[in-house]
Amino acid sequence: MQDSKDVSRRSFLAAAGGLALASALPAQAQGLPFLIGGSTATLLPKGKARRVVICGGGWGGLTAAKQLRQLAPDLEVVLLERNPVFFSCPMSNKWLVDVVDTNYLTHDYLKVSEKYGYRFIQCEILEIERDRKRVVTALGALDYDWLVLSPGIRYNYEAWFGGERRLAEATRARFPGAYVPNAEHFRLKQAIHDFKGGDLVMTLPPPPQRCPPSPYERACLIASHFKKHKVKGRIVILDHKDAIRPIGYGFKQAFEELYKDIITYVPNAHVREVDPFGKRIRTAAGDFSFEHAILMAPHQAGDLAWKAGVIGKNPEGKPAGWAAVDPLFLTAKEDKDVYVIGDAVGFVSPQFAFYPKAGHVANRHARIVARYIAERAAGREPKYVLPDNLCYMMVSADPQLDIAVQFDYKVDDKGVIIQTQIDDNERRPELVAEDFGWARNMYEDMFA
Ligand SMILES: Cc1cc2nc3c(=O)[nH]c(=O)nc-3n(C[C@H](O)[C@H](O)[C@H](O)COP(=O)(O)OP(=O)(O)OC[C@H]3O[C@@H](n4cnc5c(N)ncnc54)[C@H](O)[C@@H]3O)c2cc1C
Incomplete structure (x- = not known):
């Protein structure tokens, strides 16, 4: 896939004996294979x-x-x-x-x-x-x-660390939020499976954030895993918000009825200071130490x-x-x-x-x-x-139980977009089937 403009430019260079200039030129113009490329090539x-x-x-x-x-x-x-x-x-x-x-x-x-x-x-x-x-x-x-x-999204670590790049990098590498697709998820999965006991702290970012109910789902499923594998772990949710939202009642019931000794929910826990080396965090709702943490910095575009x-x-x-x-x-x-x-x-x-x-x-x-x-x-x-929006959240892996939330939108007579939200707080297996059905439809819509 050679660009004719680049080819003629290369001929011109050869004719002018411009070898000294070659290193400053686009990769294609230097005769490099196009898959090596260069940001200035076409x-x-x-x-x-x-x-x-x-x-x-x-x-x-x-x-x-x-x-x-x-x-x-x-x-x-x-x-x-x-x-x-x-x-x-x-x-x-x-x-x-x-x-x-x-x-x-x-x-x-x-x-x-x-x-x-x-x-x-x-x-x-x-x-x-x-x-x-x-x-x-x-x-x-x-x-x-x-x-x-x-x-x-990107993580706004600057809100926590200002210009302290080393702290931001250490936090991301050691205690990733796993909210951006790929490698972070594998690190978190390993950390959960290696966890031997103690406190696992999760910070929840302030709104707006990617998928607001999913950190609560994550807490429930990790708690479910601890229960099954008899891990003596406590999950401390440090929520920036003053209450669980959305599907607040459904999650609250799951925390209290299924994971009373495992999940501790702390509202209004605005993050003040994070120390990824000392494994400590200071918040408006108190200070916490941890064995492991899922540190979610605020989200941005x-x-x-x-x-x-x-x-x-x-x-x-x-x-x-x-x-x-x-x-x-x-x-x-x-x-x-x-x-x-x-x-x-x-x-x-x-x-x-x-x-x-x-x-x-x-x-x-x-x-x-x-x-x-x-x-x-x-x-x-x-x-x-x-x-529109439809979201299923699994609150127990064994037996499998989900809750759900639905959002609809219309424009009112002033031209303002209006949202209606319906929380389905009653956890039950039928919603699990709907959850997997939803995912199947979505994957098919993108890939089939
Ligand atoms: C744990 C978790 C659970 C979730 N559960 C649900 C759920 O049940 N239901 C639901 O509806 N949503 C859920 N979400 C939210 C959902 O993942 C996001 O809302 C969705 O991915 C947003 O789509 P997007 O296209 O905006 O961004 P993304 O899907 O993140 O896509 C952005 C893409 O841009 C690429 N990219 C970025 N920068 C560059 C660059 N410089 N060069 C090249 N490529 C680049 C990235 O690699 C990425 O592939 C969940 C999210 C998380 C983290």
Whole structure:
């Protein structure tokens, strides 16, 4: 895949005897194989078809790629993702305690991209140059007509450690939150299985956060594992919030009725200081030492949203941490050719502020945005569509029991998006079947 521009540039160099300049030139221009690439090389020359570049191949990005190919087959669709395989965060709490295996969570990017005719490129995205409508990756740059950003979240360790990089790195390496797909999960799983007893502390980030009910699910399933394997461990949940939310009553009952001696719930535990070397944490609700910890720093929109310059501002004029979007059309506030979907989406409503940062919502956003782009590509004005959300949480692994929550959205007569929430607090096995059915449908929607 040689770019003709690069080839002619190389010929020019040879003619001019410009060898001394060669090290400053793009990898392709230096005669390196294109798979070694370089951020200034051309990754994919643009043909006649209009192109949608999707940044991030998680729940939102993957769904968007497939939907776009189905709704707008004339568009070229390119999906950029750093990971070689897809690893699902939803259902991963069950995997931590061996309810499902690794194959259940991992899926193949290449097969589905070939089936639906979009281009999957595994690469690190380095920069997003909106003024040039260009994405720069470690393998080269590519132009776009429309950009879909689905970068997920980043951990805001800066809120805990300021500029103390060493503390942030030690915390992430030793006590990962395991809220960003992949390697951290394997480390946490090992730590749970190696745990011999003592206190396992979990810090829960302030809202908005990725999948708010899932840390409580994680606590229940680890407690279930301790019970089964007779581990004398205590799980201390240090919650930033003043109460468990959502499905608060269902989780509270599970803590009290199933794990009375194992789970200690501490509300209003705003983190003041974290010492990953001394294994200590100071909070507004007291100080705690631990054998092991799941230290979840506050969440923010993923790095790519920052690099794309789409992060909103709070009333003090500081970065709000999440992408500023048009609430109904999910375009970046200042760029109608850039869509943001999934967890990175910022404030959308004065009633509920943020959509739940859930894979279900990312999937719905992706379907909606694919429709908007297809409409625009066909020269039509899209009409708004709203997502929904459905979430099942396993509170016991043996026997298997779930609780659930559902969210629906509509626009009121003032044009404000309104959320309704229904908690299903009664834990029961039928919801487990629905949980696995939900996951099957979602995986099929992305991969089948
Ligand atoms: C423990 C846990 C349990 C959960 N349970 C549920 C559940 O039951 N139901 C539910 O609906 N949701 C659940 N979620 C939430 C769900 O995982 C997220 O909401 C969902 O993944 C968001 O999708 P996204 O596309 O916004 O981000 P992601 O799925 O995180 O995708 C972002 C992608 O961007 C890629 N990326 C980022 N930066 C770069 C870069 N520079 N270069 C290349 N690639 C990059 C990442 O590798 C990643 O693949 C859970 C999450 C966790 C952690």
